[in-house]
Structures are given as structure tokens and as C-alpha cells.
Amino acid sequence: MELVGPAPKATLSAEIHRVLRRRILDGTYAAETTLPSERQLSEDLGASRHAVREALKRLQQAGLIAISQGGATRVRDWRRHGGLDLLLALGADGETPPAALGLVRATFEMRASVGADAARLCALRADTATRAELEARAEALAVADDPVVRTAIYDVLWDRIIEGSGNLAYRLALNTLVAGQRLLSFDASVVAAEVADHDAIRALARAIGTADPAAAHVFARELLERSVPQD
Numbered sequence: 001m002e003l004v005g006p007a008p009k010a011t012l013s014a015e016i017h018r019v020l021r022r023r024i025l026d027g028t029y030a031a032e033t034t035l036p037s038e039r040q041l042s043e044d045l046g047a048s049r050h051a052v053r054e055a056l057k058r059l060q061q062a063g064l065i066a067i068s069q070g071g072a073t074r075v076r077d078w079r080r081h082g083g084l085d086l087l088l089a090l091g092a093d094g095e096t097p098p099a100a101l102g103l104v105r106a107t108f109e110m111r112a113s114v115g116a117d118a119a120r121l122c123a124l125r126a127d128t129a130t131r132a133e134l135e136a137r138a139e140a141l142a143v144a145d146d147p148v149v150r151t152a153i154y155d156v157l158w159d160r161i162i163e164g165s166g167n168l169a170y171r172l173a174l175n176t177l178v179a180g181q182r183l184l185s186f187d188a189s190v191v192a193a194e195v196a197d198h199d200a201i202r203a204l205a206r207a208i209g210t211a212d213p214a215a216a217h218v219f220a221r222e223l224l225e226r227s228v229p230q231d
Helices: 009-025 038-045 049-061 087-090 103-125 128-143 147-165 168-183 188-196 196-210 214-229
Strands: 065-067 073-075
Touching: 009 038, 009 049, 038 049, 049 065, 065 103, 103 168, 103 196, 103 214, 128 147, 128 196, 147 168, 147 188, 147 196, 188 196, 188 214, 196 214
Parallel strands: none
Antiparallel strands: 065 073
């Protein structure tokens, strides 16, 4: 039994959801197998069937299970049916995600891919004010002495690039990646090699400023891939 002590209904349901989600993600409940019944789960977790039912609804919304009306509840292959919200879930419980998932590497590889194409689109679509702001921020970063200030300028620069791309999907994906990095305890040191290369940042801003999408893509990709773990 994993749940002990009384808890408010909403809190208990959330805890059950966390436990069941972890069991699905770590393979305790394998894909295409049948989940234990509500009654069995209730007994196993020491919770009411109502709390279990609420947790199962959340798992279904996340694409982790399929609930059949009056039938068995099937575990789905989360790699095929899950969404970006699982990226946050994998690091949200204060537990270390399984190393075999390559979560950190995957996060930074996606960041590099999204960022590079966002830079390409920004070079094509950004207005004059955005182009000028990016070049100004690149120059401000180059002369800043404080590492914290440089990192802050760099973060804003990329925020403007994503906005300038005019791609809402990239905007939302970046939001997820940023939240995921915070949950996985990434700090400024992880992207230090990017922030320290003033010339590369200037080159990226200049490519966007002069509406050169091919160069913007190359410079952004090379810059962002510096933070991808090589394990």
C-alpha cells in the first residue's frame, strides 16, 4: 500500500494519479495490458473507489489508458499516445526519471530543433522593430559583465526570436521545454557555452536582422546544440 493517512479528496486523487502514472511510465503496468479494476486499485492504494475513478479519468485525458464503458481499462503505449505534458510529468514528482529514457538529452535536442527553425522563421517574418531589438540585445549581452545579467538577456533574446517566428506551436513547445528544464533542476551553467559565445549570438541576431533565414537556422542550430548532452 502506497498511500497512508487521511487526505482531502482532491489531494488523494492527485496522489493516486501520480502513483499510477509512475507505474505506467516505468513499465510496472506495461502497454497493452489490462489495468487492475477500480476495486483492486482501491484496496491496493487504501483509497475510495471515487478517488481512484477521478485519477483514472486524468490518466485517460493524458493518453495513458483507455477506459472501456463497462469493460476493462487498457494501458496505452505512452510513447505513441502521450503529449508534451508528459515531459513535465516525468520530472514533476521530485523523483529522478529513468536514465534509459534519455530525458535530458531529448529535451535539449528538441530545444535545438525548435529554436533553429524558429530563428529561420523569425528571419523571414519578424518586423523591423523585432530585428533591431535582437541585434541590440546581442550587443548588450556582449558587454554585460554579470553572468546572471547575460543569461537574462539571452533568455529574453530567445523569447523574442520565438515570438518573431509567428509560430504558436513553437511558442507553446518552448513554454513546455522551459518548464521541463526547471522541474529537472537545470540551471544557467547548463547553457553557459551558449551564453559565453558573444560572436555566435551576434551572428545569429545579424542573420535575422538582415532577413537571411538559411544563416539564421545554421547559427541557431550550432549555438543551441552546444548544450545537448553527449552521453
